[in-house]
Structures are given as C-alpha cells and as structure tokens.
Amino acid sequence: MSDVEFFVTPGYGEMFRDTRHYSQAVRIGDRVEISGQGGWDDDLNFPESLADEIARAFENVERTLAAAGASWQDVVHVNSYHVASAGAAIDPVHAEVMVDQLRTWMPERMPIWTATGVSALAANGMRVEIRVSAVVGD
Incomplete structure (x- = not known):
C-alpha cells in the first residue's frame, strides 16, 4: 500500500x-487529489469580476x-462547479474563462473536464470552485 500524505496550502x-x-x-x-479551490485570497475575499475569480x-x-509536489502539468482531470446565473444553466462566461485558463495553465495537455452547475457553494459570494486530480511524473 502506498503512503498517504496530506497537505495544506500555505496561507x-x-x-x-x-x-x-x-x-x-x-x-x-504518484497521484494527487485536491479539494475544491475557490477564487479567494488568503483572507477569503473574492474579486468582483467573475473572470478574476476564476483566474484566482x-x-x-x-x-x-x-x-503536494505537483503542478498543472501533472493534471489529468478537472471538475469545476459554477453557480448557475442564467436560469438553470451555467452562464457562458464561466465556460469562456475556464477554457482560456485551461489553455494558459495547460497549453500542452487537454485534461478531461466536467463542469457542473450548482445553486450555491461553501462561501458567500463564491461563484466557482475547481477540483483536480493529478498524476506526478505522467
């Protein structure tokens, strides 16, 4: 059985x-799983701009x-959760910014990606949360 080691993000x-x-x-x-990450700063403040929140x-x-000793270059799977603002669908701006960020952070790799619309996330004002799986050295 492989060793299991837990990590926290500084801040x-x-x-x-x-x-x-x-x-x-x-x-x-060689596998890293992370919890969902929001677009907060170290004081849990969110930018006003949706694009800035997703980038953060x-x-x-x-x-x-x-x-945990990994990077975006090791990511194989992305799950993103989006507060639906256009009726029952995810606002197209979410997808546009997500695709731009995926291309920026992973220009040589196209991970599998699931985007899910939700009614709320864990913090007030939070509009997006991203969770990934990575294989280090893949």
Whole structure:
C-alpha cells in the first residue's frame, strides 16, 4: 500500500485546517487529489469580476498542487462547479474563462473536464470552485 500524505496550502489552507478540520490535498504514491479551490485570497475575499475569480481559483489550484509536489502539468482531470446565473444553466462566461485558463495553465495537455452547475457553494459570494486530480511524473 502506498503512503498517504496530506497537505495544506500555505496561507488560507492553514486556516481551513485549523477551523474546518480538513486538508487541501492528499498524495497517494504518484497521484494527487485536491479539494475544491475557490477564487479567494488568503483572507477569503473574492474579486468582483467573475473572470478574476476564476483566474484566482486556477492560481489557488497551482498553489495547492505545489504544496503536494505537483503542478498543472501533472493534471489529468478537472471538475469545476459554477453557480448557475442564467436560469438553470451555467452562464457562458464561466465556460469562456475556464477554457482560456485551461489553455494558459495547460497549453500542452487537454485534461478531461466536467463542469457542473450548482445553486450555491461553501462561501458567500463564491461563484466557482475547481477540483483536480493529478498524476506526478505522467
């Protein structure tokens, strides 16, 4: 059985560990799984712009992956959760910005991706959350 090691993101991850009793990432052998990352700063503030929030969520994914010894270059699967704002569908702006960010962070790789519309996320004002799976050295 591979060793299981848990990680927290420096900054906000330490707060989540202490107040909510969970880790931001787990590494089992060469596989890294991370919890959903929002577009918050270390004080859990969100940008007004949706595009900025999504971009910051991608940055937070990178920070969390790095804590576990991985990067976007190791990502094989992306799950994104979006607060639906256009009726029962995800606003097209979410998809446009997500695709732009995927191309920016993973120009040589096209991961599998599932985008799910939700009615709410864990924090007030949060509009997007991104969770990934990575295989280090793949």
